Amino acid sequence: xxxxxxxxxxxxxxxxxxxxxxxxxxxxxxxxxxxxxxxxxxxxxxxxxxxxxxxxxxxxxxxxxxxxxxxxxxxxxxxxxxxxxxxxxxxxxxxxxxxxxxxxxxxxxxxxxxxxxxxxxxxxxxxxxxxxxxxxxxxxxxxxxxxxxxxxxxxxxxxxxxxxxxxxxxxxxxxxxxxxxxxxxxxxxxxxxxxxxxxxxxxxxx
Amino acid sequence: xxxxxxxxxxxxxxxxxxxxxxxxxxxxxxxxxxxxxxxxxxxxxxxxxxxxxxxxxxxxxxxxxxxxxxxxxxxxxxxxxxxxxxxxxxxxxxxxxxxxxxxxxxxxxxxxxxxxxxxxxxxxxxxxxxxxxxxxxxxxxxxxxxxxxxxxxxxxxxxxxxxxxxxxxxxxxxxxxxxxxxxxxxxxxxxxxxxx
Amino acid sequence: xxxxxxxxxxxxxxxxxxxxxxxxxxxxxxxxxxxxxxxxxxxxxxxxxxxxxxxxxxxxxxxxxxxxxxxxxxxxxxxxxxxxxxxxxxxxxxxxxxxxxxxxxxxxxxxxxxxxxxxxxxxxxxxxxxxxxxxxxxxxxxxxxxxxxxxxxxxxxxxxxxxxxxxxxxxxxxxxxxxxxxxxxxxxxxxxxxx
Numbered sequence: 001x002x003x004x005x006x007x008x009x010x011x012x013x014x015x016x017x018x019x020x021x022x023x024x025x026x027x028x029x030x031x032x033x034x035x036x037x038x039x040x041x042x043x044x045x046x047x048x049x050x051x052x053x054x055x056x057x058x059x060x061x062x063x064x065x066x067x068x069x070x071x072x073x074x075x076x077x078x079x080x081x082x083x084x085x086x087x088x089x090x091x092x093x094x095x096x097x098x099x100x101x102x103x104x105x106x107x108x109x110x111x112x113x114x115x116x117x118x119x120x121x122x123x124x125x126x127x128x129x130x131x132x133x134x135x136x137x138x139x140x141x142x143x144x145x146x147x148x149x150x151x152x153x154x155x156x157x158x159x160x161x162x163x164x165x166x167x168x169x170x171x172x173x174x175x176x177x178x179x180x181x182x183x184x185x186x187x188x189x190x191x192x193x194x195x196x197x198x199x200x201x202x203x204x205x206x
Numbered sequence: 207x208x209x210x211x212x213x214x215x216x217x218x219x220x221x222x223x224x225x226x227x228x229x230x231x232x233x234x235x236x237x238x239x240x241x242x243x244x245x246x247x248x249x250x251x252x253x254x255x256x257x258x259x260x261x262x263x264x265x266x267x268x269x270x271x272x273x274x275x276x277x278x279x280x281x282x283x284x285x286x287x288x289x290x291x292x293x294x295x296x297x298x299x300x301x302x303x304x305x306x307x308x309x310x311x312x313x314x315x316x317x318x319x320x321x322x323x324x325x326x327x328x329x330x331x332x333x334x335x336x337x338x339x340x341x342x343x344x345x346x347x348x349x350x351x352x353x354x355x356x357x358x359x360x361x362x363x364x365x366x367x368x369x370x371x372x373x374x375x376x377x378x379x380x381x382x383x384x385x386x387x388x389x390x391x392x393x394x395x396x397x398x399x400x401x402x
Numbered sequence: 403x404x405x406x407x408x409x410x411x412x413x414x415x416x417x418x419x420x421x422x423x424x425x426x427x428x429x430x431x432x433x434x435x436x437x438x439x440x441x442x443x444x445x446x447x448x449x450x451x452x453x454x455x456x457x458x459x460x461x462x463x464x465x466x467x468x469x470x471x472x473x474x475x476x477x478x479x480x481x482x483x484x485x486x487x488x489x490x491x492x493x494x495x496x497x498x499x500x501x502x503x504x505x506x507x508x509x510x511x512x513x514x515x516x517x518x519x520x521x522x523x524x525x526x527x528x529x530x531x532x533x534x535x536x537x538x539x540x541x542x543x544x545x546x547x548x549x550x551x552x553x554x555x556x557x558x559x560x561x562x563x564x565x566x567x568x569x570x571x572x573x574x575x576x577x578x579x580x581x582x583x584x585x586x587x588x589x590x591x592x593x594x595x596x597x
Contacts, residue, residue, distance in 0.1 A: 033229035080282035189381030
C-alpha cells in the first residue's frame with residue numbers, strides 16, 4: 001500500500017504474489033507443453049528467463065529514444081532478437097534439450113509475460129529496476145515450470161532430473177498418464193486450485 | 207514426407223489438435239472460451255488470419271529469407287509480418303466490410319500475441335510443406351482450433367451453473383475439463399495411420 | 403504553423419530512423435550470433451551421427467558412407483570390415499522416428515538407437531528406453547516383429563505406434579540393403595567388391 005513500492009518488491013512480487021503462471025495465468029503454452037520432465041521444465045524456464053531479463057533491460061535502456069507510437073514494433077524486434085539468440089545458442093550447445101523444446105523456443109517471442117513486462121514496466125522504469133522486475137518474474141516462471149516438471153517426471157517415470165527416487169516397482173509401471181496432454185491439464189488445474197485455496201485463506205485472515 | 211491432403215487435414219484437425227495435443231494457442235483458449243458466441247467470433251478471426259499469415263510467411267521465407275541466407279531472421283520477420291497483417295486486416299475490414307468487422311473486429315488485436323498463428327507458420331516451415339500443403343495444414347489447424355474452443359465454450363457455459371467447490375471455481379475446473387476433453391482426443395492417436 | 407509542421411516532420415523522420423536503427427542493430431547482432439553458432443550446430447550434428455553410428459556397431463573405428471544418409475560401412479582400426487549401419491526414418495506417432503541399426507557381419511543386429519523423435523511431447527518418448535532397444539540385439543532382420551504382430555519383441559505400453567514403426571522400419575531397412583550388408587562369402591569374394 002506504499003506510494004512507491006520498494007525495489008525489493010519489484011523482485012519478490014514476481015515470485016509468489018504475481019507469479020506469472022500460477023496467479024496471473026499467462027504463458028500457459030510452454031507451461032503445459034514443455035514440463036514433461038524436470039530438466040525440460042527448468043530448461044524452458046531458463047530460456048524464457050534469459051529473454052525476459054535481457055529484453056527488460058534493453059527496453060529500459062532505449063526507452064527515452066523510442067517514439068511512443070512505434071514502441072510495440074520495437075519491443076517485438078528486441079524480444080525476437082533475444083529469442084533468436086537463445087534459439088541458436090541452445091541448438092549449438094544444448095542440442096538434446098533443444099530437440100525436446102522444439103517449436104516452443106521460437107514461440108517464446110509471443111509469451112505474453114515478456115511483451116507484457118516490456119510494456120507495463122520496463123518502458124517506464126530504470127535499468128536496475130527493470131532488471132529486478134525481470135529477474136523476479138523470470139524466477140516465478142521458472143519455478144512454476146520446474147515444479148510442474150518435477151511432479152510430472154516423478155509420477156510418469158519415477159525419477160527427478162533422471163535420478164531414480166522411487167522403488168523399482170513404481171518405475172516399471174509408473175503413472176504414464178501424467179506424461180500425456182491430459183495429465184498436464186489435470187496437474188495445473190490441481191495446482192491452481194491449491195493456489196486459490198491458499199489465497200482465499202489469506203484474504204479471510206486479512 | 208509423403209502425406210496426402212486428407213492426412214494433413216485430419217492430422218491438423220483432430221489427431222494432433224493444436225490446442226489439446228500440441229499445447230499451442232492456450233491463452234485465447236482459456237481467455238475467450240467462456241461463451242459460445244465469443245468463441246466462434248475468435249475462431250473466425252483466427253482461421254482468417256492464420257490462412258493469410260501462412261501464405262505471406264511461407265512466400266517470404268522461401269522466396270526472400272532462404273535465397274538471401276537470412277534464415278536467422280525468421281522469428282523476427284514472422285512475428286512482425288503477423289503484427290502488420292493484423293493491423294491491415296483490421297483497417298481493411300473497418301473500411302470495406304463493416305459486417306465482418308463488427309463480428310471479428312474486437313478479436314483481431316488479441317491475435318498478434320496468439321501463439322497459434324505464429325506456431326502454425328513455424329510448423330509449416332519445420333515440416334517442409336509446399337504452399338498447397340501448408341494451406342491445407344493451416345485450414346485443418348484453424349478448424350481444429352474452432353472445434354475445440356466452441357466445444358469447450360459449451361462445456362464452460364454449463365460449468366458456470368454447476369455447484370463447484372470454491373477453490374476449483376474458474377480456471378481450475380476449466381483445466382480439469384480440458385484434461386478430460388484432451389483425454390478423449392488422445393483416442394484419435396494414430397487414426398487412419400496418420401502420424402505426423 | 404511551419405514550426406509545428408517541421409516538428410511533425412522531425413517526429414516522423416525520427417520514428418522511421420529509430421525503427422531502421424533497431425532493425426539494423428538486431429540484424430547485425432543476429433548475423434554474428436548465427437556466424438558463431440552455425441559451425442557449432444553443424445559440427446554438433448556430425449558428431450551426433452558419428453557417436454550414434456559407433457553406439458550401434460561396437461568395436462568400430464571409422465565409418466564410410468555408402469548411400470548418403472542411409473548406409474554406412476564400419477571398419478576397425480586395422481581397416482577390417484566390422485559391419486554396416488542402416489538409417490531408417492519410419493513414421494511414428496507424430497513424425498518420422500529416425501533410427502540407426504547396426505548389423506554385424508553375421509547379419510545379426512548389433513544394436514539400434516533412435517536419433518530423432520518428433521513425437522508429441524511424451525507420447526512414444528519411451529521408445530528411446532534401453533530395454534526396448536536391447537531387444538533388437540542379436541536378432542536377424544526377419545525376426546524383428548512386435549509380439550502383437552506375431553513376433554517376439556515387446557511393444558512399449560502406450561507407445562505401440564512408435565514401437566511398431568521402429569520395429570518394422572528397422573526390419574525393412576535391413577532387408578532393403580541385405581545384399582550389401584553381408585561381407586563377401588568365402589570363395590566368392592570376387593563377385594562383390596565395389597559395385
